Amino acid sequence: MKKCIITVVGKDKVGIIAGVCQYLSDISVNILNISQTIVEGYFNMMMIVDTNAASKEFEILSKELKEVGEQIGVKIKMHI
Numbered sequence: 001m002k003k004c005i006i007t008v009v010g011k012d013k014v015g016i017i018a019g020v021c022q023y024l025s026d027i028s029v030n031i032l033n034i035s036q037t038i039v040e041g042y043f044n045m046m047m048i049v050d051t052n053a054a055s056k057e058f059e060i061l062s063k064e065l066k067e068v069g070e071q072i073g074v075k076i077k078m079h080i
Contacts, residue, residue, distance in 0.1 A: 008045040010074030028053045
């Protein structure tokens with residue numbers, strides 16, 4: 001199992017979790033654990049994921065997740 005941590009931070013709005021989870025599902029990344037909070041209008045989420053079956057390499061995943069974040073108005077980072 002190849003575990004990674006994904007962090008998502010930004011102003012809260014509808015569709016953040018859906019956007020991130022849809023992308024991960026599309027490339028066969030399994031979410032093992034997810035925690036999210038909203039503090040004074042700011043969304044914070046941390047996910048532990050398994051990238052073992054992912055259809056893309058870590059560098060591409062990280063780049064594309066950053067782009068997903070830009071599209072939905074949050075900052076997304078992927079950490080090994």
